[in-house]
Amino acid sequence: MTRRIKENIIKYVLFLFALVSVLVLALIVFSLFREGLPIFQKVSLRDFLLGMEWYPTSEPPLFGIFPLIVGSFIVTFFSTLIAVPLGVLSAIYIAEIAPGSIKEILKSLIELLAGIPSVVLGFFGMFVVAPWLQETFDLPTGLNIINASVILAIMAIPTISSISEDALYAVSREFKEASYALGATKFETITRVIMPSALSGISTAVILGMSRAIGETMVVLMVAGGAAAIPESLFDSVRPMPASIAAEMGEAPYRGLHYQALFATGIVLFVLTLIFNLIADYVSHKFRQSGSATL
Amino acid sequence: MKWRYFRQHAFFGIVRLSALIIAAALGGLLFYIIVNGIGAISWDFITKPPTDSMTKGGIMPAIVGTIYLTVGAIAIGLPLGVVSAIYLTEYARQGRIIRIIKIGINCLAGVPSVVFGLFGLGFFVVFLKFGSSILAGSLTLGFLIMPTIIGAAEEALKAVPQTFREASLALGVSKWQTTLRIVLPAALPGILTGSILGIGRAAGETAPIMFTAAAYFTTKLPGSLFDEVMALPYHIYVLATAGTNIEQTRPLQYGTVLVLVALVLGIDLIAIVIRSYMRKQKRW
Numbered sequence: 321m322t323r324r325i326k327e328n329i330i331k332y333v334l335f336l337f338a339l340v341s342v343l344v345l346a347l348i349v350f351s352l353f354r355e356g357l358p359i360f361q362k363v364s365l366r367d368f369l370l371g372m373e374w375y376p377t378s379e380p381p382l383f384g385i386f387p388l389i390v391g392s393f394i395v396t397f398f399s400t401l402i403a404v405p406l407g408v409l410s411a412i413y414i415a416e417i418a419p420g421s422i423k424e425i426l427k428s429l430i431e432l433l434a435g436i437p438s439v440v441l442g443f444f445g446m447f448v449v450a451p452w453l454q455e456t457f458d459l460p461t462g463l464n465i466i467n468a469s470v471i472l473a474i475m476a477i478p479t480i481s482s483i484s485e486d487a488l489y490a491v492s493r494e495f496k497e498a499s500y501a502l503g504a505t506k507f508e509t510i511t512r513v514i515m516p517s518a519l520s521g522i523s524t525a526v527i528l529g530m531s532r533a534i535g536e537t538m539v540v541l542m543v544a545g546g547a548a549a550i551p552e553s554l555f556d557s558v559r560p561m562p563a564s565i566a567a568e569m570g571e572a573p574y575r576g577l578h579y580q581a582l583f584a585t586g587i588v589l590f591v592l593t594l595i596f597n598l599i600a601d602y603v604s605h606k607f608r609q610s611g612s613a614t615l
Numbered sequence: 616m617k618w619r620y621f622r623q624h625a626f627f628g629i630v631r632l633s634a635l636i637i638a639a640a641l642g643g644l645l646f647y648i649i650v651n652g653i654g655a656i657s658w659d660f661i662t663k664p665p666t667d668s669m670t671k672g673g674i675m676p677a678i679v680g681t682i683y684l685t686v687g688a689i690a691i692g693l694p695l696g697v698v699s700a701i702y703l704t705e706y707a708r709q710g711r712i713i714r715i716i717k718i719g720i721n722c723l724a725g726v727p728s729v730v731f732g733l734f735g736l737g738f739f740v741v742f743l744k745f746g747s748s749i750l751a752g753s754l755t756l757g758f759l760i761m762p763t764i765i766g767a768a769e770e771a772l773k774a775v776p777q778t779f780r781e782a783s784l785a786l787g788v789s790k791w792q793t794t795l796r797i798v799l800p801a802a803l804p805g806i807l808t809g810s811i812l813g814i815g816r817a818a819g820e821t822a823p824i825m826f827t828a829a830a831y832f833t834t835k836l837p838g839s840l841f842d843e844v845m846a847l848p849y850h851i852y853v854l855a856t857a858g859t860n861i862e863q864t865r866p867l868q869y870g871t872v873l874v875l876v877a878l879v880l881g882i883d884l885i886a887i888v889i890r891s892y893m894r895k896q897k898r899w
Contacts (some may be wrong), residue, residue, distance in 0.1 A: 324791055327789055327790055327791055331702075331706050334701060334702035334709075335702055335706070336699060337695060337698040337702060337721025338698070338699040338702040338703055338707070339716065339717055340695050340699060340761075341699060341716060341719045341720045341723050341761065341762070341765070342715065342719035344723060344761070345719050345722055345723050345726075346732065347734065347738055348734040348738075349743065350738070351733070351734050351735065351736075351737030351738040351836070352730070352733060352737065353663045354737060354742070355733075355736075355737045355741070365867075367659075380620070384708055392831050394817060397621065399829050401670040405633065406633045406636060406637060409629065409630045409634075410630075410631035410633045410637055412630055412631065412632045413630045413631060413634045414634075417627060417631075418634070418872075425889070426634055426638065426897065427638075428887050429637070429638050429641050430637065430884055431883065431887060432641060432880055432884070432887075433637065433640070433641045433814070435812070435815050435819070435879055435880060435882075436644065436819075436876065436879070436881040437818075437820070437821070437875060437879055438728075438819070438820075438821065439819070439821045439848045439849075439850055439851050439875075439878070440648070440851070440872055440875065440876055441644075442741075442852070442855075443851060443855055443868070443872055444644060444647065444648075446855060446856075447855075448647060452773075476805065477637060477839070479634060479822070479880075487870075495847050501869075505619050505620065505623050506623060507619075507622060507623035507626050507627070508619070508623075509628075510626075528725070531725050532729075533719055535725075535727025535728070535730070536727070537705060537727065537728055537732075537821070538821050538852065539820060541852075541856075542852070542855065542856060561641040562727060562729040562822070564866075565732075566732070566822055567730050568825075569732075570825075570826075577832055582733075583737065584735060585731050586729070586733040589727060589729070589730055591732045592725075593725050593726060593727055594722055594725070594726075595723035595729075596725065597721055597722050597724075598722070600721075601718060601721055612679055
C-alpha cells in the first residue's frame with residue numbers, strides 16, 4: 321500500500337510542476353494588469369487604442385498608441401513578405417531537393433542563424449544596413465521601415481523554415497508515391513500534392529513567424545527609427561510597440577502615468593501575440609491531414 | 616512536354632537561390648562581426664573592467680554578469696522544464712487539463728521578450744520586492760527559456776522506446792523508479808541539447824534583463840543575489856545607442872559583439888555537434 325500511496329503523491333507533485341507554465345502565464349497577466357490597468361482611469365480604452373498622438377512627456381501627456389500599433393503591423397507585414405518566401409522555399413529545398421550532406425549543413429546554418437542574439441542583429445542593422453540605405457537612396461537616415469523589415473525577416477526565417485520543414489516531412493509517403501506513379505514531375509508533386517497537404521503546418525509556421533516579428537524588441541528599438549507617427553513611405557521611421565516600451569521604461573517615473581501607459585502597451589502587445597498563438601494552435605489542429613482520404 | 620521540365624528547373628533554381636541567400640546572410644553577418652571585432656580582442660579585453668568611460672579597458676564585468684544570469688536561468692528553467700516534461704509524457708492522461716497545460720506552454724513560448732521584461736519588473740522587482748537584481752533577472756530568464764526546455768525534453772522522452780518502460784514494469788519496478796532510473800537517463804542527451812540551446816538563448820537576451828537586472832556600469836563585481844550586474848547584450852545596446860562616446864567606443868562595441876556571438880554560437884554549435892553525435896550513436 322505504501323508504494324501505491326508514494327506513487328500517487330509523486331504523480332500529484334509532478335502535476336503541480338507541470339502547472340507552473342500555466343501559473344507563470346497567469347502571473348504575467350496579473351503583473352501586466354496590476355501595473356497597467358490604472359492608466360485607464362485617466363484615459364479611456366478607446367482614446368488609448370485609437371488616439372493618434374503619443375506624447376507621454378508633454379504637459380498634459382497624451383497617450384494614444386495607434387501610431388505604435390500601426391508601426392508594429394507595418395514592420396511585421398513587410399518582414400513577413402520577405403521571410404515567408406525565403407523560409408518556405410528553403411524548407412522545401414531541405415525537405416525535398418537537397419542532397420544529404422548539404423541538407424545537414426543548411427539545417428545547422430539555419431539553426432545558428434536562429435541563435436544570433438537580437439541585439440547583434442540590431443547592431444548590424446544600425447551600422448551596416450542603415451549607412452548603405454542612406455547612401456543608396458539618399459536619405460537623411462537609414463533607420464526606417466525597410467531596415468527593420470529586412471532584419472526582422474532574418475529573425476523570422478529560421479522559425480518559418482524549421483516548422484515548415486517539419487510539416488513537409490510529415491506528409492505521408494503514399495501521397496508522393498501515388499503522384500510520381502501518375503507521371504508527375506517532382507515540381508508538380510511538390511506544388512500540387514505535398515504543399516497542399518502540408519498547408520496547415522506551413523500556415524502555423526507563417527503565423528508563428530509573424531508572432532515573432534511583432535514581438536521582437538531590440539531590433540526595432542535600434543533600427544526602426546523611433547518616430548511615433550503613422551508613416552507615409554517605406555523610408556519613414558516608425559516606432560513599434562516593443563520599441564516604445566523598451567526605450568521609455570528607463571525614464572518613466574515609478575508608478576507614474578507614463579509607467580502605467582507603458583505597461584498598458586505591454587498588455588496590448590501580449591494580447592496580440594496571444595491571439596496569434598491561439599490562431600496558430602487552432603490552425604495546426606483543425607486543418608491537419610489525417611489519412612489519405614482527406615486531401 | 617519540355618515546358619514541364621523547364622518550369623521545374625526554374626522553380627528549383629529559385630528554391631536553391633533562397634537557400635543560398637540565407638546561407639550568404641549568415642556568412643556575411645559572421646564575416647562582418649569577426650573582421651571588425653577581432654581587433655579589439657585581447658587577454659586584457661576579456662579580463663579587465665572598462666575604464667575612461669568605456670572607451671578603453673575590457674568587458675570582464677559584463678562577461679561575469681552574463682554568466683551569473685545564465686547559470687541562474689538554467690537553475691530555474693531546467694528543473695521546472697524537465698519535471699513538467701516528465702509529467703506530460705509519462706503520467707498525463709489525455710484530457711482537458713493536459714490540453715490547457717499544452718496550450719499554456721505554447722502561449723508562454725510565444726510571449727515577446729519585452730513582455731517578459733515587464734513581467735519581471737512588475738512581479739519580481741516590484742511585487743516581491745527583489746529589486747533590480749540577479750535574482751529577478753535569473754527568474755525572468757528562467758521562465759523565458761522554460762518552454763524551450765520543455766519542448767526539447769518532451770521530444771527526448773518520447774524518443775525513448777516504449778519497450779524500455781514495459782520491460783522495467785514487467786520486472787516489477789514502480790513507475791517512478793522506471794522513469795527516474797531507466798527513461799530519464801536514456802533521454803538525457805536530448806535533454807542536454809535542449810538545455811544548451813536554452814543557455815544560448817538566455818545569454819543573448821536583452822529585453823528581459825533591461826528592467827530587471829542589468830546596469831550600465833557597476834563599480835565592483837556582484838557580491839550577492841540582490842546586486843545588479845552588467846551583461847553583454849545590454850552592454851552592446853547601451854554602447855551603440857546611448858553611450859556618451861559612441862564613436863570612440865566603436866572598437867569596443869565590435870569586440871563585445873564578437874565576444875557575445877562567439878559565446879552564443881559556440882554554445883549552439885556544441886549542442887548541434889552533441890546532437891548529431893548522439894544520432895549516430897543510438898543503439899536503438
